[in-house]
Amino acid sequence: MGKKLSGKDLIKLGFPKNNSINVTLGQTNRYHKKVKKEQLLTEAKKVLQHPENYKGDGVWGKIAESLLDPVVVKRQTLKTTRAPFRIYGENEIEAQAKYQLFDALKLPISVAGALMPDAHSGYGLPIGGVLATKNAVIPYGVGVDIGCRMSLSIFEMPVSYLKGKKDQLENILMEHTKFGMQETHKVKHDHEIFERNEFKDIPLLKRLKDKAYKQLGTSGGGNHFVEFGIVDISTPEREWKLPAGHYLAVLSHSGSRGLGANIAKHYTYLATKQCPLPKHVQQLAWLDLDTHDGQEYWMAMNLAGDYAKACHDNIHYRIAKQIGTRAVVTIENHHNFAWKQRVNGEECIVHRKGATPAGKGELGIIPGSMTAPGFIVKGLGNPESLESASHGAGRVLSRRKCKETLTQSEIKKELKAKEVSLIGGGIDEAPMAYKDIQKVMANQKELVTVLGTFTPKIVRMDR
Known part of the structure; x- marks a missing residue:
């Protein structure tokens, strides 16, 4: 008998000669590499005898599923007609973003869709795309930065503090915010999220827990x-x-850091294997929520969303501590996420990739650019937009186009004119890279009502 678990070993154990053998070898090779073969065989036998006892288990649950109710992999085709949809600010949106939505609306799982006025093309769903599906979740419909969100803290302090303490506030942002792949806080803070069962029960998340701990309170x-x-x-x-x-x-604007990116990568791979689609729409591959992988992604996605919130809470806590006060009002919202929501009377999965939830009475913040105001909004619950609004102004110039056409002197001139101090920030984030936020807001009057504005004055970004 060899040292490594083989298909022959499983057949001897009594496994049926079907895909359950491949699933078992895949799961044990991926997550139980260091476990001895004898131990693996003992556990595999228990799963074979009573698979129902292992449903939902991080490693053995998928094997149990392959024995009880195997996932049927079949090549999917697009429908010839689109699900109902609505586009807001259509004249301001590039054709490619519309075509991406149109493709998504032809998926056999699609129920309805919408495109927000800040929309532009992306991977899978366009940025600013909203898609309702039946009992299925599209990892790339959520996006790579799961739970990317806005958080606004309002302090009961006069705005004169901004001018009088400008140097001090700049130093606070320099010293107490961290950006990019490498920067982390010297003094780490613990958080109750690290006690969550998902970090113990899902093998992928178990591996990512240390990284998530180190990156808490940092921005991408x-x-x-x-x-x-x-x-x-x-x-x-x-x-x-x-x-x-x-x-x-x-x-603040940031998401779930390396945790979310790794979740997106892993489950997108699984989705493409389980849901083969025509090549041009392969990034719209989905996971059925009745499957082990679909349920696991749903739990991992929700954990990543809660982790993103924990990061923002930590950022705001650190800053409030430095200025010696507490926020009196906090307004926050995700914009890369999927929710269970009723659409036309039935429960659906509503993906908002770069779109703000705008249910009736729901509060949110829609930013402009580093020199343009953001808007504090209240949702109107418009069913035609699937109760959604834009997540910002949206790009009018790609990152590559910014580098080809803009100069640092143009950016400095714009910042000076708007009295904005910038720390970090590349040319690809120039104010001119973004659409006119006033036009975007004018194109979504049916979706939100405006309660106030936020005007940036000291901006910190990655270098």
């Missing part, structure tokens, strides 16, 4: 930021106990 590269600015509240909510007026505030 690209368009992620932490900034001080001025909030102007025109229509305060009653529970805020804050009158209309101008206040100091902190706005």
